[in-house]
Amino acid sequence: MSVLVTGGAGYIGSHAVLTLLQKGIDVIVIDDFSNSSLESLERVKKITNRDIKVYKGDVADLRLLNLIFSNHDIHTVIHFAGSKSVGESISKPIHYYNNNVVASLVLINEMMKRGIYNLIFSSSATVYGNSNTMPVTENAPIGMTTNPYGTSKLMIEKILDDVTRANSSFRVTVLRYFNPVGAHFSGEIGEDPNGIPNNLMPYVCQVAIGKYKQVSVYGRDYPTKDGTGVRDYIHVMDLAEGHVAALEHRNEGPNHKVYNLGTGKGYSVLDLLTTFERVTFRSVPYVLSERRPGDIAECWSDPSKAYRELGWKAKRGLEEMVRDAWNWQQKNPNGYIKA
Numbered sequence: 001m002s003v004l005v006t007g008g009a010g011y012i013g014s015h016a017v018l019t020l021l022q023k024g025i026d027v028i029v030i031d032d033f034s035n036s037s038l039e040s041l042e043r044v045k046k047i048t049n050r051d052i053k054v055y056k057g058d059v060a061d062l063r064l065l066n067l068i069f070s071n072h073d074i075h076t077v078i079h080f081a082g083s084k085s086v087g088e089s090i091s092k093p094i095h096y097y098n099n100n101v102v103a104s105l106v107l108i109n110e111m112m113k114r115g116i117y118n119l120i121f122s123s124s125a126t127v128y129g130n131s132n133t134m135p136v137t138e139n140a141p142i143g144m145t146t147n148p149y150g151t152s153k154l155m156i157e158k159i160l161d162d163v164t165r166a167n168s169s170f171r172v173t174v175l176r177y178f179n180p181v182g183a184h185f186s187g188e189i190g191e192d193p194n195g196i197p198n199n200l201m202p203y204v205c206q207v208a209i210g211k212y213k214q215v216s217v218y219g220r221d222y223p224t225k226d227g228t229g230v231r232d233y234i235h236v237m238d239l240a241e242g243h244v245a246a247l248e249h250r251n252e253g254p255n256h257k258v259y260n261l262g263t264g265k266g267y268s269v270l271d272l273l274t275t276f277e278r279v280t281f282r283s284v285p286y287v288l289s290e291r292r293p294g295d296i297a298e299c300w301s302d303p304s305k306a307y308r309e310l311g312w313k314a315k316r317g318l319e320e321m322v323r324d325a326w327n328w329q330q331k332n333p334n335g336y337i338k339a
């Protein structure tokens, strides 16, 4: 029996595949490599000394899905595949709805037809929009998304909600990630953004290594302790372990479960910058600039439900996140493309 991991070569996917393999679970990957590299999985194989069957292609490709489902005895699908850039989603909404929502529909439909009744879905804290009460619990209202990427995650969550109501055998665990950062401690796999990074940690790493001059701190007048945005950064290996916990508890409780995966701690942009400088002994020049449109002041999780029901909690602190992100950056200054 195997687990099918869609988008398994990507940033979070590759760390999850590694963690699953180390738990002795057999993994099949489907990935179109549009925003990832086969090299990540080659490295995962090396670290774990285990094999991974990899299929190159689109989740919406019915022929390929059928081939995979016929060739392997799959009991659960962990669905990471999708496009994830907020900015790009605003200029290419159709692409985002196709690649995220339509592809997920195709996948869910095929799973139902084949009686593969376990799905773990990669969602995001972005579905909470501008939630007013911190920390955010899973009961907070969802729906005020501000861009097609966020709306695509929300739509998939709604679809899964409806499907699980209609079919009580179909079991879904929705995992809402806060801000994943860091890398496997080996520095062999990590985050490899296309072009200029949009997210804070990879941008800071690239400033520290000399690719960019300085960090623009977006906003200094938020109602937070130092005026900069506050987020719940979570180590990608903690996140990966959250998927294993969800997998292990998939047959317990209701057939539609939702969990926040965060640390429960909020750090400001300036907290992250000072921690980075302290841990890496590198200076990170920055300028305080205008707010980035669509950003919120603060967002951090209440992750206690995942602890209560899955026995999972994040173990790694901000220093470890920084240390591992920097280790990956130094070992792979150009990402998976060798210098």
Ligand code: UD1
Binding pocket: 086, 124, 125, 126, 150, 178, 179, 180, 198, 199, 200, 201, 203, 215, 216, 217, 218, 219, 228, 229, 230, 231, 269, 292, 294, 295, 296
């Ligand atoms: C963003 C996405 C979110 C997605 C998540 C993935 C938006 C509005 N949201 O979250 O949907 O799930 O990435 O990790 O884009 N910052 C700077 N300078 C920078 C970059 C960021 O000051 O160069 C600040 C931001 O204003 C924010 C914090 O750093 O306060 C974190 O930003 P980022 O890493 O982009 O994540 P989010 O915006 O929280």
